[in-house]
Amino acid sequence: MRIEREATSDHPPFEGPAPDRQRFRLRPHECSTWRVLGVGLFGACVGFALGTVGTVGTVATAALKESTDTRVARDSDVERANVMLTVFAASSLAEAFDDLARDFETSNPNVVVRNVFAGSQILRLQIEQGANADVFASAHEEHLERLMRAGALKGARPFAENELVVIVPTARERLGGLGGTGRSGRPAVRSFEELNQVDRIVIGSENVPAGVYARAMLSRAEAYLGPAFVHDVRSHVVSQESNVRLIRAKVELGEADAAFVYRTDALGSSKVEAIEIPPEINVRARYFMGVTARAKSTAAAEAFVAHVLSPEGQGVLARRGFASLDGTAGANRAAGPRPEGTGGIRP
């Protein structure tokens, strides 16, 4: 706004500056009013500042107390501590982890689980930059490995598997639209081999696990369906999204004809239907989770990991469409040192 002022003040002929200045000059009787106002405002500010400092102090003390509490509680009992557990999880885990969190809170009444969902690569970046996550669940091993190398994560264990599918709008969505004007003339894609005929494809960005897996799958498809097919598919990509739910949303909105997402994402939406990717070229996604080095309550965090790996936790994931690790959850290769004491804590 200041910029406009300067620009307009360049036109003295129309509005002399003198009367303007007159208007804003403080007169003696106004001065006292201004003073009173100023002192009042200052008082308000000081009050607000003190209040803020007070609140911050209280919160800090509480946090300090909490952290010492949980440190004491680590070896004894999770349930005694009043813990806020922050779980960073890949977008595709959203509904499953909300279920898991609810179950965990029921069996551990003093733990409150706060889930944060985003693309695994964004969550990893946030943890690197100091975000307060206690547990990190990623759709790709790479992000946990990078955190472990940096000493930000104590260990990583696989806990579920998933695979890619192609999603297309359901017939109803295709014909629906506003006044049925959508794209009723266009035939639907029925198989993976027809994918090069669609106009607009959405894929994950090159860093989000869903995009990494889709790219790996497409390179495999070159040998199977020929480079021309894959080139066609690639040239119809209209957007690269940063998490798998944003990819799915583009098809749900009718803005994309096809997209690569996980099978669980296709199951979770009534507006899309899944087309199988030939098993010869499909890529399996393996999910890993671990406790962060800065976790405020390691005990609760490890208990949550144990809960996800438990038969009940695996059942929740299976109900949401995730493949279990052949009944050998936790026995698969761990990509680093195992979290300590996981077995000793009652979930």
Added chain:
Amino acid sequence: MSSLSSLSSLSPLSLVGRLGGAALVLTVVLPLIVLIGSTSVADLREAARNPRFVEALGLSVRTTLASVVLVTVLGTPLAWWLVSTPGRLSRVVSMLLELPIMIPPAVIGLALLQTFGRMGFVGAWLSTKGIFIAFTPAAVVLAQVTVSAPYFIQAASNAFREVTPDTLVVARTLGASSSTAFLRVALPIALPGVVVGASLAWARALGEFGATLLFAGNLPGHTQTMPLAIFYALESDVRMAVVLATMLVGLGGVLLLSLRLIPSLAAAARRRR
């Protein structure tokens, strides 16, 4: 002004005021200084060779120039109409035009998608004609126009308000048609303000992120502008993101500097005449 400053120097509040002001200045300026400081010349040179960056910068420059031209060409007569036509209609229109400033860009992006998307209110009809806007460079421009037009309209309206009706009446009595009066009298008087408005609109278009991400998507070389490139570079290469960000800070600095210079240059030009 002088009485006010002497008053504040006497007051015991001055120390608090100065400390608070310094804290605010530091909060605003420090991150930018740190950002620039953490970029080396070698980094910048490397970025200049990176095709991803060159594409993003090129796209940003092309789309923002198109947006500014559109906003200026369509917005100048509109701003003149808003100022010169008193009445309820112009008041309502001018208020509606301010709305995008108050609305988060992500909301604007979603609204654009609902309107111009393939299933959208207008987009569904357009798609039967074979015209697709969403997820194309046209969508980038449309998003930029929507978020930046209000800034231009405001600045241009303020500039046109400086044109006193009497001047135009004189011009008309001397035989100028109303359009001649606008072009030869009103526009030259308001020109510095219009230029400032265009610069503000350009800056806003250059920084546009939320609406673009939702409405135009993210495809390198096609719809990935500089702010989106920064966002996605951050996922793989923080250093690259920092370099891109530094370049935008530089561009913003140049823009601000020229904004500050425009009024004084215009004044100098008038004096010379």
